[in-house]
Amino acid sequence: MRARKITFAALVVAAGLSLTACQEDDGPLGQPDQSSASASAESTSGGGSDSGGSDQDGGKGSAAPDEVSTSGGTGGGSDAKAGQCTTDELEVTAVNTFIDGDPDGSIAVALKNGGGSDCVISGFAGVDLKTNAGTISATRKGKADAPYTLKNGKEIDFYVSYPLNKTGGSGVSITGLVVTPPNQTKSVTLDWPGESSLPAGDGGNGDQVLVGPVGSAGQGGSGN
Numbered sequence: 001m002r003a004r005k006i007t008f009a010a011l012v013v014a015a016g017l018s019l020t021a022c023q024e025d026d027g028p029l030g031q032p033d034q035s036s037a038s039a040s041a042e043s044t045s046g047g048g049s050d051s052g053g054s055d056q057d058g059g060k061g062s063a064a065p066d067e068v069s070t071s072g073g074t075g076g077g078s079d080a081k082a083g084q085c086t087t088d089e090l091e092v093t094a095v096n097t098f099i100d101g102d103p104d105g106s107i108a109v110a111l112k113n114g115g116g117s118d119c120v121i122s123g124f125a126g127v128d129l130k131t132n133a134g135t136i137s138a139t140r141k142g143k144a145d146a147p148y149t150l151k152n153g154k155e156i157d158f159y160v161s162y163p164l165n166k167t168g169g170s171g172v173s174i175t176g177l178v179v180t181p182p183n184q185t186k187s188v189t190l191d192w193p194g195e196s197s198l199p200a201g202d203g204g205n206g207d208q209v210l211v212g213p214v215g216s217a218g219q220g221g222s223g224n
Helices: 002-051 054-072 074-081
Strands: 090-096 105-113 119-121 126-131 134-137 148-150 155-162 172-180 188-190
Touching (some): 148 155
Antiparallel strands (some): 119 148
16 A cells, blocks of 8 residues: 555656646747747848848939939930020121011011020110110010020021101111120120111100010011
8 A cells, every 4th residue: 555655656746747847848839939930020120121222222213213314304404504695605697677668677686606505595685776876775675585595506586676767868877786685794786787777856766766585586577
């Protein structure tokens, strides 16, 4: 009987040791799962940083539109970089455009870009008529258009209209034409290409000598 009790006690101790061993095994088995999950999360985070970094995919994505805009927009790029047309780079000429039957005299002044690169021009040129009675400044007529890019080698024109001398007398003789391109202070003096005189009067010819904005030649010598 005592031998059975000892054997039974030995079995209980053995069972306890076995249960303890199982619990110790369960602990380490659970820990690898948590460690594996943690490692998996770190791997996912690291992969996202590598594939979506701005140095590679992001950088290329943003650079491509800039490259297309720069290389493909040659016209726009030229417009953006072009400066104002200066007197020194413009070739200024004038021709008589009066036709018999017109109520007023008219000339067309051409501004040709000879500067070697595109430039921007807009507004009104300054126009003065040199006469034997003094200088007569033209009055602006019309509305200026938006700034225009004048390509190298191309020209843009504007008109000047003036009253005809129908008095039968000598009137006021016109001896020269002074043109100051838009937004410039340097002038160019040309021979007068139109009719030789203005009607003599009380000095009010300046209100009748009209200049249109650049690009206006062809709208009619009367400034309409």
